[in-house]
Each structure stands twice: as structure tokens, then as C-alpha cells.
Amino acid sequence: MEKKDLSNNQSPSFKSGFVAITGRPNVGKSTLLNTFLGRKISIVSPKPQTTRDKISGILTTDGYQIIFEDTPGINNKKDGLSKHMQKCINAALSGGDIILLVVDAFKGLSQTEEEILDRYGKSQNFICAVNKTDVAKADKVMPLLSQLSQKTSGDIIPISALGGENIDVLLDKIISILPAGSRFYSQDIITDKNHRFLSAEIIREKILLYYQQEIPHGAGIAITQFEYSEQKQLTEIYAEIYCEKQSHKKIIIGKGGLSLKKTASSARKDIEELLGGKVFLSLWIKVKPNWKESLSSLKQLGYY
Ligand SMILES: Nc1nc2c(ncn2[C@@H]2O[C@H](COP(=O)(O)OP(=O)(O)OP(=O)(O)O)[C@@H](O)[C@H]2O)c(=O)[nH]1
Ligand SMILES: [Mg+2]
Known part of the structure; x- marks a missing residue:
């Protein structure tokens, strides 16, 4: 830079x-x-x-x-x-x-x-x-x-x-x-990542915390919609969780959807803190066996 x-x-x-x-x-x-x-x-x-x-x-x-x-x-x-x-x-x-x-x-x-x-x-x-x-x-x-x-x-x-x-x-x-030199960023900037990226990371962090074995490492988060609604006074976030197997999807959702609810609620709270306002968060699970090898999937997840 x-x-x-x-x-x-x-x-x-x-x-x-x-x-x-x-x-x-x-x-x-x-x-x-x-x-x-x-x-x-x-x-x-x-x-x-x-x-x-x-x-x-x-x-x-x-x-x-x-x-x-x-x-x-x-x-x-x-x-x-x-x-x-x-x-x-x-x-x-x-x-x-x-x-x-x-x-x-x-x-x-x-x-x-x-x-x-x-x-x-x-x-x-x-x-x-x-x-x-x-x-x-x-x-x-x-x-x-x-x-x-x-x-x-x-x-x-x-x-x-x-x-x-x-x-x-x-x-x-x-x-x-540190070398002598002037600023690269203005004083108020604390990260190069935007709220969309940071929100996806927060969801991934909850998956890392709440699920075991290969599930967290097989998960990727694609934010499909991230929009502030003036009318509702909240940010609406729709995200897809990619996972590698049908059996993983079942585990992520959990009995009666309880595991997914816990993940979503905990992620929503952290995202609200990040954005400083109310958030509606919808999580949808998609089975994509080879997403780690698919360039289009990786791009959807914000990589590359
Ligand atoms: N006891 C102790 N635990 C720490 C310390 N620093 C980090 N940890 C723990 O080590 C674990 C890994 O911390 P991370 O910061 O995610 O490590 P990382 O190097 O970024 O890991 P990757 O992103 O996987 O490369 C977490 O459980 C942290 O709480 C420390 O100074 N003391
Ligand atoms: Mg790290």
C-alpha cells in the first residue's frame, strides 16, 4: 500500500x-x-x-x-x-x-x-x-x-x-x-474490514464455539443481504451457513432448531454491539460439499 x-x-x-x-x-x-x-x-x-x-x-x-x-x-x-x-x-x-x-x-x-x-x-x-x-x-x-x-x-x-x-x-x-512516515488511514479508522465482513466473522465465531470436530472447520458464512431499514430502525442481515455434509446440517440446526437458535441469538447480540443498533438476523444452512474447492463459493464467502 x-x-x-x-x-x-x-x-x-x-x-x-x-x-x-x-x-x-x-x-x-x-x-x-x-x-x-x-x-x-x-x-x-x-x-x-x-x-x-x-x-x-x-x-x-x-x-x-x-x-x-x-x-x-x-x-x-x-x-x-x-x-x-x-x-x-x-x-x-x-x-x-x-x-x-x-x-x-x-x-x-x-x-x-x-x-x-x-x-x-x-x-x-x-x-x-x-x-x-x-x-x-x-x-x-x-x-x-x-x-x-x-x-x-x-x-x-x-x-x-x-x-x-x-x-x-x-x-x-x-x-x-517503526519507520518514520505519515498516516495510511485517517485517525478514526480502526480496521480495514467492513461491517458485513465482521458480522460474518461473528457468526463463524459462534459456530467455532458451539460445535465440535469437523463442523466449524467445514463452515463458511455468506452474507446474502445486509441492509438498514429506516422504517423498522434495524439492520436486516440474511446469511447462509455453508456446510460440507447433510449430517452437519442436521447437527447445526439441532433438535427442534435449538442449536441454530442459540447460535443466531448469540451472534445477533454481538453484531448489535458492533453496529450500535438493533439487528434482525436470519441464518439459512446450505449443504455445499466442495465449497472449499469452488472459486465461486469462496468468492461468495468474501475470500479471494
Ligand atoms: N491462557 C492464555 N490463553 C490465550 C492467550 N492468548 C490467547 N489465548 C487463547 O488461545 C486460544 C487461541 O487464541 P487465538 O487468538 O484465536 O489464536 P490464533 O493464533 O489467532 O489462532 P488461529 O486464528 O487459529 O491461527 C483462545 O482460546 C485464546 O483465548 C494467553 O495469553 N493466555
Ligand atoms: Mg486468529
Whole structure:
């Protein structure tokens, strides 16, 4: 993205840039983005492969603008959706002024982290955050920190994204290596995603939370209508939930439609908070066995 001059009265010492947040699935990248921003932009769940897109969270003060780019967890799957996710990761890494690798203090390093460290660990703009230190004991964290220090000359900062521990230290480090430059976005913008996209994500988050096994990972959300009704004073949202099997459709709906009702009601409440007004939400389930391979389906879901 080219730097726009939005600088009206910015000082010459103003800093701005992109921070690519990367790492394995489930290490806490989206939680960290939300903690930096002080509000929820990116959905979070205990299941891996929650994030499927590159999602920017924009933090602007009088002194700097940081565009944090949340990315999908790195995986090697080869379906159409996974290829899209891989593209998002590559775009963030290649466009990032700073690479922020998030490592799970509890799980330690895997081949994935080794590859990132080999590629970026020695560069000036690399930082490693060791997350979930609230649940990992010191006897696990200390060896991990020394292992990491062999592989990178960048700062290694233990944090808890969930508890907010050491986030100020991490933020200070980011600001210290952020390049000088003017704003990319005006001050009031906090994300590059629109309400339609964020609403679909909220519905997907409820599916990740309420359903198990392959159902959440086989689900995609297509918003078919998103309109504010002046007359009714509410936003009407019609969405389709794609699933891969007839048996999944049954489970998503649940006995007497109760599971779907719970999903819809919980998503509606969060969307109302996002939009700051009343919402009518209708969810419809569609069985699409190969949606992850179908370009037209992926486009309907907002990918590509
Ligand atoms: N205890 C603890 N849990 C955390 C912390 N940060 C994140 N989590 C939890 O870890 C799980 C995964 O968090 P996410 O933020 O969705 O992880 P992610 O890296 O974005 O995952 P993907 O999008 O799947 O790549 C959630 O249950 C979070 O609540 C932390 O600092 N401490
Ligand atoms: Mg995520």
C-alpha cells in the first residue's frame, strides 16, 4: 500500500508502518491484535485455524500509526481455502515493516517456527513474542527463551495477550523500530474490514464455539443481504451457513432448531454491539460439499 499524505498537522517525527503478526494456529495472534487495539476486531476461539483472512487493526496516536495485520495460522493444507490463507500470510510478511512472530510458551517450537526464524530471525525488524506465559511455568519458558535467543538477534518478549502482561513492553519495542512516515488511514479508522465482513466473522465465531470436530472447520458464512431499514430502525442481515455434509446440517440446526437458535441469538447480540443498533438476523444452512474447492463459493464467502 502506498503511503498517502494525510499529514495535515503531523510532526516530522511521526512514525507509521505495518506489523505482520504470524505464527502457528492457536498461539494467540488474534487475541494479541485485539489486546493492542483495546477492542475486539478479530474473532478468537480455542480451535486452531480460526482466522482465515488478513485482518488489519489500526492503532493511531499523536505520535504514530501502527497497522497490525492478523493472519491465519500457518498450515500446509492444499485446498482452495488454505491456499487463500497462505496468500494472506505471504502478503502480510512481504509487506510488513516489522515481523512479529508469536510463539506458544506452552507448546514451544516446531518446524513452522524454525522456518520463520531461519528466514526472518536475523533481520533488524524481527520481534518474537512468547505468549501464554500466564499458563506456562517458568521451567518451560526459560529454556524456550534461550533456544530462541540462538536463532534470532531480535527482541524476545514474554507476554500474555489474554492477561495484557508485558504488552506495553512489546508495544514500546514496536514503536522504537517503526519507520518514520505519515498516516495510511485517517485517525478514526480502526480496521480495514467492513461491517458485513465482521458480522460474518461473528457468526463463524459462534459456530467455532458451539460445535465440535469437523463442523466449524467445514463452515463458511455468506452474507446474502445486509441492509438498514429506516422504517423498522434495524439492520436486516440474511446469511447462509455453508456446510460440507447433510449430517452437519442436521447437527447445526439441532433438535427442534435449538442449536441454530442459540447460535443466531448469540451472534445477533454481538453484531448489535458492533453496529450500535438493533439487528434482525436470519441464518439459512446450505449443504455445499466442495465449497472449499469452488472459486465461486469462496468468492461468495468474501475470500479471494
Ligand atoms: N491462557 C492464555 N490463553 C490465550 C492467550 N492468548 C490467547 N489465548 C487463547 O488461545 C486460544 C487461541 O487464541 P487465538 O487468538 O484465536 O489464536 P490464533 O493464533 O489467532 O489462532 P488461529 O486464528 O487459529 O491461527 C483462545 O482460546 C485464546 O483465548 C494467553 O495469553 N493466555
Ligand atoms: Mg486468529
